Amino acid sequence: QQPVQSPQAVILREGEDAVINCSSSKALYSVHWYRQKHGEAPVFLMILLKGGEQKGHEKISASFNEKKQQSSLYLTASQLSYSGTYFCGHSGGSGGSNYKLTFGKGTLLTVNP
């Protein structure tokens, strides 16, 4: 099943904060976050692993609640360069098709001057 992201879209002024949420109906092994600008490749931001380890971006933080099967991405003091569509993706487990990511529909973030 596809993870559900909220909000679908958010508009900020430069310097403001935002939170993007990602929830799943299945048990999660890891949550991945990517940002995609229009017409460009998705770019890696963060991986959150079961057990709390984070791997990723310096200026963006995230949380992963395994029990609630939810992840949140925190963007603080937003910059114009943060604009884009943010996707969360989840993998199902450590075995089997653990390489496969299922992505949400995305959250469109617009940062204005």
Place this chain on the structure above:
Amino acid sequence: GAGVSQSPRYKVAKRGQDVALRCDPISGHVSLFWYQQALGQGPEFLTYFQNEAQLDKSGLPSDRFFAERPEGSVSTLKIQRTQQEDSAVYLCASSSSTGINEKLFFGSGTQLSVL
């Protein structure tokens, strides 16, 4: 190369034509993925290669879709007898390992339009 390269960047096909989309992953990357991204949607998994072996093709929409990676580097996604519903951006991604805990490096994609 510096990143994942895909060609062509844009492809317009008449319904019923065959198309071939190419992906050059980062040199030495073991894993290669193809994803399909419809307008306004997230990427959807199509198929996965570990070196030259196609380990998962469960996401391919029909038997008109075929992917290969014969020497474990460059990959080609072929779509036969294209249909309008095949119109989408086709993304290729590679990673340096076989596990899920490594980041994917995506190409900019091939935008396929079937008329």
